[in-house]
Amino acid sequence: MPYDFTLSKENLWNRRQLLKLGLAGAGVAGTAALWQMLNVKNKSIVRVPPMEMAMATANNVADPMNVLRNFDYGTLKQENGRTIREFQLTAGTSIIELNSAVSYNIWDLNGRIPGPTLRAKQGDRVRVLFLNQAGHSHSLHFHGVHPSEMDGIRPVSNGKATIYEFDAEPYGVHLYHCHIQPVTRHIAKGLYGMFIIDPPNPRPPADEIVLVMAGYDVNDDNHNEYYAFNGLPHHYMHHPIPIYQNQLIRLYVLNIIEFDPAVTFHLHANFFDVYRSGMTMKPSEKTDVITMGIAERHILEFAFRYPGKYMFHPHQDAIAENGCMGQFEVVANSDTKNSVTKS
Numbered sequence: 001m002p003y004d005f006t007l008s009k010e011n012l013w014n015r016r017q018l019l020k021l022g023l024a025g026a027g028v029a030g031t032a033a034l035w036q037m038l039n040v041k042n043k044s045i046v047r048v049p050p051m052e053m054a055m056a057t058a059n060n061v062a063d064p065m066n067v068l069r070n071f072d073y074g075t076l077k078q079e080n081g082r083t084i085r086e087f088q089l090t091a092g093t094s095i096i097e098l099n100s101a102v103s104y105n106i107w108d109l110n111g112r113i114p115g116p117t118l119r120a121k122q123g124d125r126v127r128v129l130f131l132n133q134a135g136h137s138h139s140l141h142f143h144g145v146h147p148s149e150m151d152g153i154r155p156v157s158n159g160k161a162t163i164y165e166f167d168a169e170p171y172g173v174h175l176y177h178c179h180i181q182p183v184t185r186h187i188a189k190g191l192y193g194m195f196i197i198d199p200p201n202p203r204p205p206a207d208e209i210v211l212v213m214a215g216y217d218v219n220d221d222n223h224n225e226y227y228a229f230n231g232l233p234h235h236y237m238h239h240p241i242p243i244y245q246n247q248l249i250r251l252y253v254l255n256i257i258e259f260d261p262a263v264t265f266h267l268h269a270n271f272f273d274v275y276r277s278g279m280t281m282k283p284s285e286k287t288d289v290i291t292m293g294i295a296e297r298h299i300l301e302f303a304f305r306y307p308g309k310y311m312f313h314p315h316q317d318a319i320a321e322n323g324c325m326g327q328f329e330v331v332a333n334s335d336t337k338n339s340v341t342k343s
């Protein structure tokens with residue numbers, strides 16, 4: 001039955017695995033606990049297809065293949081009995097080659113666009129050392145709950161540094177960005193990134209992938225001429241993202257496209273579970289197109305039943321055609337024993 005599949009976490013268990021472990025009758029709570037245990041013991045439980053062929057072309061401040069599954073967990077420190085997760089972000093300047101004919105001056109963070117995907121666990125103390133070497137005043141404003149003085153709206157002059165420190169809460173998919181006026185310009189020129197706060201009880205294992213949608217207004221007319229997933233227009237059309245058939249995919253999707261009020265995210269030949277702002281452990285809806293205003297972000301979960309290439313893009317087709325368009329390449333998974341599958 002084509003639409004008769006769900007992403008219920010209990011169903012992610014392969015019954016044969018349960019029987020092998022003598023847990024066929026285990027309740028949901030026991031199953032969840034065992035998931036975590038197996039995940040720790042068996043690192044191969046989530047498998048990622050080889051990426052070599054896709055990595056070859058990255059020669060740019062944008063490296064979309066590297067952004068996909070790259071998470072910055074910071075440096076862990078213990079201070080006064082607390083875990084501190086320390087991150088370093090440096091703003092700089094770069095020239096991005098949007099295509100063979102068009103280059104554009106941007107501001108980058110740690111030499112990349114989008115900036116690093118920072119990742120903490122709810123309750124961690126987060127400390128961000130921000131150094132501004134981008135030739136203009138900037139700041140870093142984090143979405144989340146924190147005191148006023150850590151809100152990141154005060155300018156940090158070129159050549160200066162500051163420290164933002166706050167508790168990581170609440171769990172969800174958040175973001176950070178420069179908040180210096182005009183904010184549209186400071187964001188559109190590259191000063192943004194994703195900030196994931198993991199829940200106290202981890203989500204089930206999945207192939208976790210980051211997609212950041214952004215625009216480029218290269219002639220300063222307050223309209224975007226180009227759009228991109230993870231930095232480069234059209235990149236994943238030419239270099240599809242390899243994923244395994246029947247394996248749970250967890251997309252962390254952020255819309256940071258300035259100048260357009262909202263875009264949608266649409267996935268071909270499938271439906272995804274939506275966890276709004278990543279702030280729930282249970283999905284609120286299943287759909288194949290979701291509308292996202294500026295700075296909206298969600299967790300979207302799915303698995304592909306059939307191998308092949310499948311597009312994803314905003315359904316504002318002009319935005320898609322100008323660069324915000326990509327493909328997954330679903331690779332047949334002959335060894336599903338150790339994979340995260342759905343029944």
Ligand SMILES: [Cu+2]
Nearest residue numbers: 138178180186
């Ligand atoms: Cu700025």
